[in-house]
Amino acid sequence: MESKLYKIETVIDLINDGQLLALAGDEKVLRNLPKGNWIAGTIPYFMGVEKGLFSQDLIFVNHLTNLSNEFLIKEYDVANIENIADDSYENGFTMIIVPPFQEIHKEFALKSKEIDGMYDNPVFGWVAGIDLNSEDVPKTFNGITGKYNNDKAIAVHVKLPEDKVARLEIVNIFKQDVNGIEIQPLEDGFEISDCLINGEKTNFAKYITDNNIDIKPPLTTSYSGAIINVSFKEVDAENNKVELYAPVFKDSVYRLSIPVDNYAADFERNIPKINTSVEFACNCILNYLYGELEGKRIENFTGPITFGEIAYTLLNQTMVYLVIE
Amino acid sequence: MENIPSKDRPEWKNLLNPNSNIELNNFVLQMKITQAKKDIKKGKKTIDSAIDEIYNLCQKYALAVKQDMEMVFNN
Numbered sequence: 001m002e003s004k005l006y007k008i009e010t011v012i013d014l015i016n017d018g019q020l021l022a023l024a025g026d027e028k029v030l031r032n033l034p035k036g037n038w039i040a041g042t043i044p045y046f047m048g049v050e051k052g053l054f055s056q057d058l059i060f061v062n063h064l065t066n067l068s069n070e071f072l073i074k075e076y077d078v079a080n081i082e083n084i085a086d087d088s089y090e091n092g093f094t095m096i097i098v099p100p101f102q103e104i105h106k107e108f109a110l111k112s113k114e115i116d117g118m119y120d121n122p123v124f125g126w127v128a129g130i131d132l133n134s135e136d137v138p139k140t141f142n143g144i145t146g147k148y149n150n151d152k153a154i155a156v157h158v159k160l161p162e163d164k165v166a167r168l169e170i171v172n173i174f175k176q177d178v179n180g181i182e183i184q185p186l187e188d189g190f191e192i193s194d195c196l197i198n199g200e201k202t203n204f205a206k207y208i209t210d211n212n213i214d215i216k217p218p219l220t221t222s223y224s225g226a227i228i229n230v231s232f233k234e235v236d237a238e239n240n241k242v243e244l245y246a247p248v249f250k251d252s253v254y255r256l257s258i259p260v261d262n263y264a265a266d267f268e269r270n271i272p273k274i275n276t277s278v279e280f281a282c283n284c285i286l287n288y289l290y291g292e293l294e295g296k297r298i299e300n301f302t303g304p305i306t307f308g309e310i311a312y313t314l315l316n317q318t319m320v321y322l323v324i325e
Numbered sequence: 326m327e328n329i330p331s332k333d334r335p336e337w338k339n340l341l342n343p344n345s346n347i348e349l350n351n352f353v354l355q356m357k358i359t360q361a362k363k364d365i366k367k368g369k370k371t372i373d374s375a376i377d378e379i380y381n382l383c384q385k386y387a388l389a390v391k392q393d394m395e396m397v398f399n400n
Contacts, residue, residue, distance in 0.1 A: 113356070113360050114360065114364070114369075118360075119353055119356060119357040120385075122353075165385060165386065167353070167386065167389055168352060168353060169352050170352055222348075223355050223356055223359040224347065224348060224349045224355040224356075224358045224359045225347075225348030225350065225355050226349075226352055226355035226356060226359075251363055251366075311352070311356075312353070312356050313356070325389075
């Protein structure tokens, strides 16, 4: 079956049929699902087959049953997240949903890249979210137990047959401003106070304010050619610090990025030709908002619009997708 | 499976040289090599063990890294 938005009645049928599912939807609709082989995270924003949309009634379904019937659903917190790669199958993939602004979110973001075996299989997923006009709390759901949490991540490890391999890719429409400033954080973390700008110690919040820098495009760093984004959350001029949606690392050099005019068109332009079906995709809520993606279509890429994307590590303002070859 | 160049080839060490700035195309290889460089710098990993791990990864994703292998090894 196609991975797309379904009404709750259909999702209940799929669950009762014993299918393995990864779900995304508003908390109110997810709470009405029966126990079964599923994981879920809260979010009411989606890229549907026809357009980007907000819905508190529909549930986005990624069908995993057709890929494998061997799987493990497991909850993670700061005490066991370092085992995530060990828990995966020798050949397969791991999909994880993380609640935002919790210890597990911070721990995963800061340490996932260093976990032994992290790159042996794709580890991907997203950060749960809420209706931005509500005071809801983002949650993750374990379908096996029927319980939900706002402080634990939920993952499903899926085993693939030997003749299949899962490959994880990203689409980043932002380009580094290579002629602009170099920013080197002095500490790892989700905020920057003082940093080195072109080698000189500078307060980053003051620099941004003084130079009237647009903080909609993210900070970027290059990982051997992969541009990794870190989005700005807020410039706190009063406390001289810049808050971020993902961590920066002191052993990396960051640059500002070039603003994007037409997000939907740039995504379509940057998506490579894919000869197989996309099993999972997600995109960022900031791209959805800044790019006004509600009502716009990105061909062949459907999925939740998230509060952070995971592709081995926490990313921002990035589309993540998985293919099986 | 495509043939991945032998681990003895000097290009592997060059790929992991902290001063090298080789830009790759395959996402997992980009992530793995960047992290391996950091781990080697911190003394958490030796160059040889990093080459072993990257070689195995390239074998698994032989088709996806073909373009990068050709670029790095001038095939």
